[in-house]
Amino acid sequence: MTALINVENLLKTMCDQLKGELQARSVEQPALIGIRTGGVWLADYLHKALALEEPFGELDISFYRDDFSRMGLNPRVRPSHLPFETEDRHIILVDDVIMSGRTIRAAMNEIFDYGRPASIILVTLLDLGARELPIQPDIVGQSLQLQRHQRVKLLGPDPLRVELRERRENT
Amino acid sequence: MSTSPASDRHIQLNPFGQLRHFLSIDGLDRNLLTEILDTADSFIEVGERSIKKVPLLRGRTVVNLFFEASTRTRSTFELAAKRLSADVLNLDISTSATSKGESLSDTLLNLEAMASDMFVVRHAQSGAPHFIAQSVTPGVAIINAGDGRHAHPTQAMLDMLTIRQHKGRFEGLVVAIVGDILHSRVARSQVRALLTLGAEEVRIVGPNTLLPRDAETLGVKIHNDMRSGLRDADVVIMLRLQRERMEGALLPSEREFYRQYGLTTEKLAYARPDAIVMHPGPINRGVEIESAVADGPQSVILNQVTNGIAVRMAVMSMAMSGQLAERQAAAETQASK
Amino acid sequence: MKILIENGRVFDPVSGRETETGVFVKEGVIAALEAPEQAVDRRIDAQGCLIVPGFIDLSCHVREPGDDQKGSIASETRAAAHGGFTTLCTSPDSSPVNDSGAVTNLILDVAARTGAVRVLPVGAITRGLGGELLSDMAGLTNAGCVALSNGDRPLGNSRVLRRCMAYARTFGLTLFIQPENKALAAEGCAHEGSVATHLGLPGIPEVAETIAVGELLLLAEETGVRLHLSQVSTARSVELIGRAQARGIAVTADVAMHHLLFNESALRGFDSRFHVRPPLRSEADRQGLLAGVRDGVITAITSQHRPQDPAAKQAPLAETAPGLSTVETTLGMGLRLVENGELSLPVLLAALTSGPAQVLGRTPPRLDVGAPADLCVFAPGETWTVTAASLLSTGKHAAVLGEALNGVVRATLCNGKVAFVAGGDD
Numbered sequence: 001m002t003a004l005i006n007v008e009n010l011l012k013t014m015c016d017q018l019k020g021e022l023q024a025r026s027v028e029q030p031a032l033i034g035i036r037t038g039g040v041w042l043a044d045y046l047h048k049a050l051a052l053e054e055p056f057g058e059l060d061i062s063f064y065r066d067d068f069s070r071m072g073l074n075p076r077v078r079p080s081h082l083p084f085e086t087e088d089r090h091i092i093l094v095d096d097v098i099m100s101g102r103t104i105r106a107a108m109n110e111i112f113d114y115g116r117p118a119s120i121i122l123v124t125l126l127d128l129g130a131r132e133l134p135i136q137p138d139i140v141g142q143s144l145q146l147q148r149h150q151r152v153k154l155l156g157p158d159p160l161r162v163e164l165r166e167r168r169e170n171t
Numbered sequence: 172m173s174t175s176p177a178s179d180r181h182i183q184l185n186p187f188g189q190l191r192h193f194l195s196i197d198g199l200d201r202n203l204l205t206e207i208l209d210t211a212d213s214f215i216e217v218g219e220r221s222i223k224k225v226p227l228l229r230g231r232t233v234v235n236l237f238f239e240a241s242t243r244t245r246s247t248f249e250l251a252a253k254r255l256s257a258d259v260l261n262l263d264i265s266t267s268a269t270s271k272g273e274s275l276s277d278t279l280l281n282l283e284a285m286a287s288d289m290f291v292v293r294h295a296q297s298g299a300p301h302f303i304a305q306s307v308t309p310g311v312a313i314i315n316a317g318d319g320r321h322a323h324p325t326q327a328m329l330d331m332l333t334i335r336q337h338k339g340r341f342e343g344l345v346v347a348i349v350g351d352i353l354h355s356r357v358a359r360s361q362v363r364a365l366l367t368l369g370a371e372e373v374r375i376v377g378p379n380t381l382l383p384r385d386a387e388t389l390g391v392k393i394h395n396d397m398r399s400g401l402r403d404a405d406v407v408i409m410l411r412l413q414r415e416r417m418e419g420a421l422l423p424s425e426r427e428f429y430r431q432y433g434l435t436t437e438k439l440a441y442a443r444p445d446a447i448v449m450h451p452g453p454i455n456r457g458v459e460i461e462s463a464v465a466d467g468p469q470s471v472i473l474n475q476v477t478n479g480i481a482v483r484m485a486v487m488s489m490a491m492s493g494q495l496a497e498r499q500a501a502a503e504t505q506a507s508k
Numbered sequence: 509m510k511i512l513i514e515n516g517r518v519f520d521p522v523s524g525r526e527t528e529t530g531v532f533v534k535e536g537v538i539a540a541l542e543a544p545e546q547a548v549d550r551r552i553d554a555q556g557c558l559i560v561p562g563f564i565d566l567s568c569h570v571r572e573p574g575d576d577q578k579g580s581i582a583s584e585t586r587a588a589a590h591g592g593f594t595t596l597c598t599s600p601d602s603s604p605v606n607d608s609g610a611v612t613n614l615i616l617d618v619a620a621r622t623g624a625v626r627v628l629p630v631g632a633i634t635r636g637l638g639g640e641l642l643s644d645m646a647g648l649t650n651a652g653c654v655a656l657s658n659g660d661r662p663l664g665n666s667r668v669l670r671r672c673m674a675y676a677r678t679f680g681l682t683l684f685i686q687p688e689n690k691a692l693a694a695e696g697c698a699h700e701g702s703v704a705t706h707l708g709l710p711g712i713p714e715v716a717e718t719i720a721v722g723e724l725l726l727l728a729e730e731t732g733v734r735l736h737l738s739q740v741s742t743a744r745s746v747e748l749i750g751r752a753q754a755r756g757i758a759v760t761a762d763v764a765m766h767h768l769l770f771n772e773s774a775l776r777g778f779d780s781r782f783h784v785r786p787p788l789r790s791e792a793d794r795q796g797l798l799a800g801v802r803d804g805v806i807t808a809i810t811s812q813h814r815p816q817d818p819a820a821k822q823a824p825l826a827e828t829a830p831g832l833s834t835v836e837t838t839l840g841m842g843l844r845l846v847e848n849g850e851l852s853l854p855v856l857l858a859a860l861t862s863g864p865a866q867v868l869g870r871t872p873p874r875l876d877v878g879a880p881a882d883l884c885v886f887a888p889g890e891t892w893t894v895t896a897a898s899l900l901s902t903g904k905h906a907a908v909l910g911e912a913l914n915g916v917v918r919a920t921l922c923n924g925k926v927a928f929v930a931g932g933d934d
Contacts, residue, residue, distance in 0.1 A: 060213065063225035063488075070499055072189065072492035073227070075206050079216035087221075113222035182777070197706075276822050296824035297708040298778030305777075306822060319826075320708030359708055384711060388702035 007160040010125060010141035011042070015049045017139050018092070021121060027090040030121070032056035033082065035107050038096025038154035042125060045160070046094060057082035064106035080110065087115030096154040098124040098140075101133035126152060126162070182304055184493070186500070191493035192304045192313040193486045195322035196363035204367055208332050210485035211478070217254065218481060227488045228257035231288040235261045236279075237316070238294040243453070244316055244326075247476075248291045251483035257289075275299075276307050283308045289491060290314070297321035297356075310498075312490040314483075320354050326451055327360030329482040331368060333475050334406055337447050341368040347400050347442070348391075349376040349432055350410035350459060353383050353421075357451050358410055366390050376400030377432060380421040397432060401441035408449045409434050409459045425458045435461045439469065447471045509549050509924065510534045513885060516554025521561060521861045522872050524854035531559055533881040536924030541877060552919045552929065554885045560857055561873035562594025562625070562882035562922060564864040566684065566762050567738055567810040568835060570596065570627070571902070572618060573611070574603030579815040579902040581615070582622040584835065587901035589624045589920040589928035591811070591836040592860075592884035596625060597684075597868075600632040601659035607632035607643040609651035616652050624927040625920070626882070628654045628868070630684055633672050637661045640668060646679050654868055657684035657738065660785055660830075664690045666723060673731040682734040682869065687720035687745070688712075688786065697826040699787040703772040709826065712787050714742045721745045725752045728759055736867050737761040739812055741786035743796020750805040760867045761805065763797050764812035765838045766907050768845055770794070774907075780821050780828040781905045784812070798850050807863035809842065809856070811835040815903025833903030837894055839886065840913030847914065853888075881924040890916040 022030060032052060034043025040058050047056045062077035093107060104122060111117060125141040146152060151165045183198060185191040190203065217225055233252040237245050245261065252259045264278065282290070289312040292300045297319030304313040317323040331341075338344060346365055352358045352375045365373050375386060376394045386393055394400030401407060416422050434448065448460075448470045456462045465472060513531040518541065520527075532540040532548070568588065571579035588596055598615065600606040606615065612629045619627035631648035633656045635641040645656055656676060663669045663685075676683055693716040698704040700711025721737065725748060728735035737749060740761050749761050766784065771791045774782040782788055800806040814831020821828050834841075842860070845851040862872030875883060891912050896904040920928040 063213070063217065063227050068227055068492065069495045072496045073210070073488050075189075075210075077210055077213045079213040081216070109226070113217075113224065114220050274819065274822070275824075276819075294824060296826050298826075299824035301778040302780070302822075302824050318708075318824075320710075322708065356708055359706070383705040384700045384713070385702040385705050389705065 005142060005162045007125065007162060011045055011049070014123060014125070014139050014141050015046060018046065018121070018123060019050070021138060025090070025119070025121075027119070029054070029090070030092045031084050031086065031089040032092045033059055033094065033111065035093070035095040035103065036060050036078070038125075038156070039094045041154070041157040041160060042096060042123070043094040044157065046092070046123070055083045057084065059107055059110060061103060061106040061110055064110045066102055066106065082114055085115055086111055086117050088118050091117045091120045092123060093120050094123045096124065097126045097128060097152060098135075098137055099128040099130050101131050101135035104135050105133055125154065128152065182301065185497040187496060189493035189496055190486070190489045191497060192300075193324055193490050194300050194304060194313060194315045196324050196327060196360050196367065199367065201367050201369065204328070204331070204364060207328055207482065207485050207489065208335060210489060211328070211332050211481040214481040214484040215477070217484075218477070224254050224256055226256045228252065228255040228288075228491055231257045231491060232286060233257040233259050233289045233291060233487070234282055234287045235259065235291045236264055236282075236293070237262070238264045238292070238299070239317070241293060241317070244293065247479045248314075248316060248483055251480050251487060254480065255484055255488055260287075279303060279307045283311055287311055288494070289487065291316050293317045295319055310494070312494045314486060314490060317356055320356050320359070322360045323356040324360045325479070325483050325486060326357050327364045328486070329475055329478040330361055330408065330449060330451070331364050332478045332482055333449060333471055334447070336474070337471060338405060341365065341370045344370045344405045345372045345374070345403055346370055346406040346408065347374045347376055347394075347404040348408045348410065349397070349400065349434065351381045351412055351416060352377055352386065352410070353381045354413065354416070355410050359389070361408060362389050362391055374400050374404070378422070381416070397438045398441050401438060404442040404446055406447055406449065407434065407439065407442055411451060411453070412455060412459055429458055433457070433459060433461065434464050436463055436467070439464055449475065451475070510544070510546070511550045511552065511921070511924070511926070512543060512548040513552045513554050513559055513919070514543060516557040516559045516885060518875050519558045519560045519857060520874055521854065521858040522874055526558070531875065531883070533921060533924050536881055538875060538877055538879050538881050541875070550926070552885060554918065556889060557885045557887045557918055559875065559883055559885050561861045561875060562884050562920060563592050563839070563860040564595040564868070565593050565811050565813070565835065566597045566736075566808050566864050566867060567764070568596040568598055568813045569815060569831070570598050571815060572602065573614060577817040577902075578820070580622070581618050581627065583900065583902050584813070584815060585619070585624040585627065586928070587899065588835045589922065590900045590917060592839050592886055592917045592920055593811070593835060594625045594882040594884070594920060594922040594927065595628060597628045597630050597654060599659050600630050600657055601637055601661065605632050605637050606630070606653070607635050607637070607648070609644065609647045612648055612651035612653050625922045628652075630655050630657045632656065633658050633683060634663070634668065639663045639665060642672060642675055645676055645681055649679065649681055655682040655684045655736070658686060660686060662686070662688040662690040662693065662720070666727075669723075670727050670731065673727050673733040673735070677731050677733040680734070682736055682867070684736045684738045685724055686738040686786075687717050687724055687740065689716045689720045692716035692719065697783060697787070698775055699772045699789040701772050701790050703775055707775065707778065709775070714744060714789065714793070717742050717786060718744045718748065721748050725749070725757060725759060729757050732758070735759045739764050739767070739786060739810065740797070740806070741767050741789050741793065743793045746796050746800035746805050750800070750803070753805060760807055761800070762808035762810045762864070762867070763801065763806050764834075765809050765841045766812070766832055766834060767797055768794065768801065768809065768851075769841050770907065775825070778825045780823070780825045781832060781907060781909070783825055783828050783830050784814075784832055785830040798845070801851060801859055802855060807859065808867055809838070809859040809863075811838040813901070813903075815901050816905060817902070818904070821905050832907050833899065833901050833905050834907065836899055836901060837906050837908050837913060839917065840894075840915045841908060843888060843915040844913070881921050883921050884917060885919040886915050886917045888915050890914070892916050
């Protein structure tokens with residue numbers, strides 16, 4: 001199945017859709033933010049493709065996760081880095097995969113702590129369904145239905161490729 | 172005799188090797204100290220946002236237990252806990268429970284019963300936080316905010332953060348710690364942290380009355396003289412001198428101390444030209460340090476305050492994380508039975 | 509009561525010889541060293557055991573009169589019997605202090621009614637142990653005190669000390685003095701050395717003891733008093749005492765068993781059990797103390813049993829009460845020294861029996877026909893695990909808590925009566 005996912009092609013299509021979305025919303029100077037780590041690689045691609053002058057931001061959502069009491073703190077947390085004000089800006093938020101929607105909730109909470117954005121457009125490469133929160137991406141590269149034992153992971157940054165892994169049960 | 176007893180490691184870490192109490196630098200390895208510094212770096216970024224708060228400890232209760240008054244240290248811990256979204260309770264124990272004859276253990280058990288998740292403990296007796304973590308409330312994360320002459324690990328880690336920001340590394344660094352080493356919990360923790368993080372040489376400089384017995388077993392080089400002690404140093408740390416040292420016949424006068432060990436522009440010249448000057452504060456100008464040095468280009472004293480909140484946020488969130496992981500594992504073991 | 513102890517080996521601490529024989533006890537004394545022809549009331553199987561004279565402890569706290577929650581003569585003498593002791597010298601720092609014949613009589617009276625083993629009170633050298641006024645030394649001795657002591661409280665005034673010695677010499681009394689210079693020990697709670705430096709604990713320097721030893725030896729030489737130094741803790745003290753003995757000064761010394769087995773490292777992790785006075789010192793000091801026992805400079809090993817209630821040990825280390833609960837584990841700790849090759853079994857047993865007897869001016873105890881039946885039957889090769897529940901003492905803070913210890917005491921007889929028997933209800 002992974003052989004069928006051509007990240008390069010998906011990104012091209014997504015880029016076109018995103019341009020259309022920005023036009024439809026009359027957004028001229030969007031601020032681009034990628035969620036670590038996969039989302040940052042994709043943001044890097046979109047940043048070049050959209051020819052944005054302003055550098056893009058990187059978000060580490062470790063401090064905002066809702067599973068702290070079960071998973072604890074990520075020992076490899078790195079500082080978030082937003083090289084622009086978010087107040088009243090139109091933001092493009094990028095992540096590699098959306099499933100439960102919890103990562104996006106955490107990312108939006110974090111963005112709001114920098115300031116109140118005018119709007120957020122959510123872009124994800126893959127949508128695995130199984131949503132637990134009412135959060136939907138605006139631009140999706142491809143939707144996938146995984147088997148219970150399967151996991152998907154974006155590898156990169158060069159080249160970007162999607163790997164499907166068999167999950168080991170209860171280890 | 173080992174300088175990093177296994178017992179300290181055992182108390183401070185959960186079975187997965189994660190921090191669950193932060194009592195001393197002893198027994199913590201280089202990776203863990205680096206993790207604290209890295210996590211603190213992320214919290215420094217949080218401090219630059221318009222909303223300087225993250226939800227990590229939301230719904231958790233942090234109790235500041237200061238058996239020894241210190242407004243400054245308590246304030247940074249309070250701010251750190253609040254920026255982690257915790258509920259904070261400040262208890263000045265010296266004036267409340269113990270004066271009514273309630274034992275320390277009873278006071279703590281009452282607080283634990285109020286569903287406290289973390290105690291930040293400052294105490295005049297060395298080992299008080301160890302005692303609390305071991306014998307009284309093992310399920311509450313204990314953060315040592317300074318115990319007797321033993322340890323002040325958060326202060327040491329914020330100093331390490333400052334050094335890393337200015338020097339970018341610890342390898343190859345020569346660090347001189349000057350003043351009252353004997354009574355200094357800060358110095359003990361700094362020495363341990365510097366050596367663990369890979370500093371090349373740590374020196375302690377002072378008169379023999381202010382140096383601890385068998386100090387070389389701490390892993391330091393001992394100097395009585397500022398000229399040799401500061402020679403080619405990359406970092407000079409000045410300790411605060413307490414007035415009561417004069418009364419204990421440890422020193423003749425502040426003036427004589429300043430002449431011999433006070434950091435003046437002239438004495439600073441013994442160190443490397445790019446040496447930084449640190450002081451845990453509050454500074455006695457004209458006793459430990461000349462104003463021109465304290466306010467000079469090599470001084471990084473103010474910087475240390477900003478780092479203090481970030482380091483405390485880091486150890487508080489890591490210790491809470493370690494406690495929760497342990498509770499989670501215990502609950503799973505229970506469930507599988 | 510006729511008791512036969514059979515199948516064991518009798519050990520004589522004076523000659524160091526072992527003899528395979530039965531011990532027949534009748535009317536409080538050893539009636540025969542063979543099985544009697546007459547019927548006996550009780551048989552004690554000593555298979556695999558040594559039968560030795562009951563141990564004599566020169567420094568034991570029984571907490572009576574005074575601290576009920578820490579122990580009593582009833583509880584602590586039972587613990588002592590469990591440890592193989594048949595004679596305890598009790599420290600004068602009870603509450604009230606044993607500084608009058610009335611208190612001595614009270615102790616002896618309670619001991620006679622509730623004690624499992626023999627209690628020999630040690631009187632206070634100064635009134636209230638205050639270090640200023642002489643106590644009624646002769647009166648205390650007449651009431652039954654076997655010696656006079658400063659307990660755990662250092663004497664700060666050399667002039668008072670000199671007069672105490674001169675006065676005690678008048679009546680030929682023995683002084684038990686724990687040497688410590690008050691000003692040098694100050695607020696310390698640990699040996700001033702690398703461990704205290706690491707832990708940031710206020711230190712008690714070696715010289716806090718050696719200066720006091722020096723002073724005591726000079727004063728003893730001048731006054732001619734019979735001086736016994738209690739619980740020395742440094743190698744240099746041993747050296748000073750050895751030299752004084754060589755010069756013919758009437759001085760003896762003891763050491764607490766835990767000072768022979770542990771050093772300052774025991775405090776790592778702030779283990780408040782090991783907060784003891786004098787403090788556990790360096791490894792070099794421990795080696796010096798062991799050498800002192802082997803060479804005969806130190807002739808007695810004490811338990812320095814200091815039972816505490818749990819609350820007294822539940823605090824930051826410096827705020828805890830000093831002392832270990834040791835009387836039941838002294839033998840086992842000593843056997844550990846034997847296993848380590850640090851002491852021989854005859855030297856260990858002599859330091860628990862004939863050595864302390866001589867300090868008290870008594871003939872060394874031997875298991876001869878006609879001698880009082882004070883004896884201990886123990887299996888040196890058997891192991892027990894020290895737990896709070898296994899200790900009869902009110903104090904559960906043993907140094908070897910949770911550890912396996914060799915040397916199971918099977919029975920202790922004091923004055924021909926069973927003071928302790930394994931698995932028994934005596």
